[in-house]
Amino acid sequence: MLSVALVACAAKQQPKMEDECLYSPAKTQFAFWSNVAEQMEVLIYDEANSDLGETVALKKGENDFWTASVKGDLAGKYYTVRSFQNGEWAPEAPGIFAKAVSVNGQRAAILDLKTTNPEDFDKDIRPAMPDPTDIVVYETHLRDFTMSPLSGVTNKGKFIGLTEEAPLNYLRELGITHLQILPMFDYGSIDETTLDLNRYNWGYDPVNYNVPDGGYSTNPYDPACRIREAKQMIQALHKAGIRVIMDVVYNHTYDVMGCALGRVVPKYFYRLNEDGTYANGSGCGNETASDHEMYRKFMVESVCYWAREYHIDGFRFDLMGIHDQETMRQIRAALDEIDPTILTYGEGWAAMSPAYPYDSLAMKQWTYKMPRVGAFSDDIRNALIGSPFDHERGFASGNPAGAKDLMRGLIACPEWSGEPMQHVSYITCHDNYCVRDRIEVSAPEETEETKIRMNKLAQTAVLVSQGMSFIYGGEELYRTKQGIDNSYQSPDLINTIPWENREKYADLHDYYQAMIAIRHAHKGFRLGSAEAVQEHVEFLDADNDQVIVYCIKNLEGIDTARSLIVLLNGSDKAAQVEIPEGKYTLLAFDGEADVNGLSELHESQAIVAPYSATILAQK
16 A cells, blocks of 8 residues: 655645656656646556556646655656546546656656666767857658668667667767757657558657657657657767757647547646637648746756757757747747757748737747747748748749748848848758659759759758758758658668669769868858847949858958858859959869869959859958
């Protein structure tokens, strides 16, 4: 029989939502929040699938926290919580802030988190990051990166697959600074008991926000395994000099009554329509209410938990436009107390119309109101390759209509970004077409050689822009998803990065690698502040609406070059452009690039080949 001591919550000792289950060998303390419960109890089980072992009544204290302290060593046991409301018991669920769970997340597990740390995890440190605009993010899904027979990975589709030599060497040599991983928290679309069926999903369907997904562990039945292996992955990436960004999906849940948020405190954590139905700004059947005090508290504590417990280095917020601006400011402030170099950025839009005042949401156009919170720039994306919602060409594929928006994107869209680090420059991500497929649908009649030139040109613009650079993993290997623009549950055949292309398209890969090196080598492409961009950047007249001449000048004391000149040609004809007379190192020309220079020039004119970039560094 368990020995139970009930404890009240004093206001000055109000538990964090994170303190839902605090284990020690002598006792385990429970604390759950509910503002609607008439009674609450925690149910304790000896095993993940065993019958109920003990029911412990919880006592309501101040601020609507219900608590109990259970004496004895409960390590290895499991728990759920349920509440009595409106005359009946709600279905039991893992706690809202469960940190370890059974297979498929049905019950929360009780364990000592210290036992999940890999060797020397306490000595793990974040790789140095001098300035946010130094960042080059590489986005991938764990399966995409590791499932191919040619990936060199033994533990395919698993956290520990990214601890192996082949993937670490590849990422390090490519030159990226941050690896953004598609959702790796516990999500609902994959049955962890049937992983042998080889099903695929991106994972944007949260169940337990604060637990790694068991599908990426070598043993989803062991609650500690997924935690330890996720930490091993992060530790290995840190040792390789690469930071880790976690894709978080706080804007909606897999469903409402299938998760703890909906079961423990019905409706509170969600926005409702006037008729009491669930609002649907996410397009997934519900939208969460970040503006509600306790969900805001949950979000803030959740990101801080991942940052402290797992050493996560950044957070990408899915459909960030559903959240309110104040919540994003509070998240930023809380992470600053842990480490100011932890990144925060997201999608500055929603799928549909959220049930909240538009001008208070974390939409892209209000980014400047959320200091050091970034947003993806669909401005530069659409300018370069066209909108994902039509089949029109962009500047990089021959449409001059995108030139003005591209010029705005090159200087990090100051009308909404506030600072360059708030502008995430990109052309593709997991959503919509990859760049090869996007160019294929908008310019199908072009030769493969021309399409690759367009690919290089578009990515060059991203890597020389003043914002933070972002690359969708596999674009450097000319990946295709066979024309599927929403591959969230397509098989590995569609989503896997084609490592077999490493040799066939070596020229494309090497160009990406060289352009990343050029960005790292020249501070002029990452000036870091709106004031510096305004002072040092100008656009020269090319006398051609399909050529942009982007000049970063007066760089003495900032860069090894006195000035940098980038010519972007979005047409099928070569162009000749007047430039300031001087001695230059040619860094990129006609689809080739080299951080050490292709040749030396002493000219007052520059040539830019069709669908390509010319980059000059003045001595």
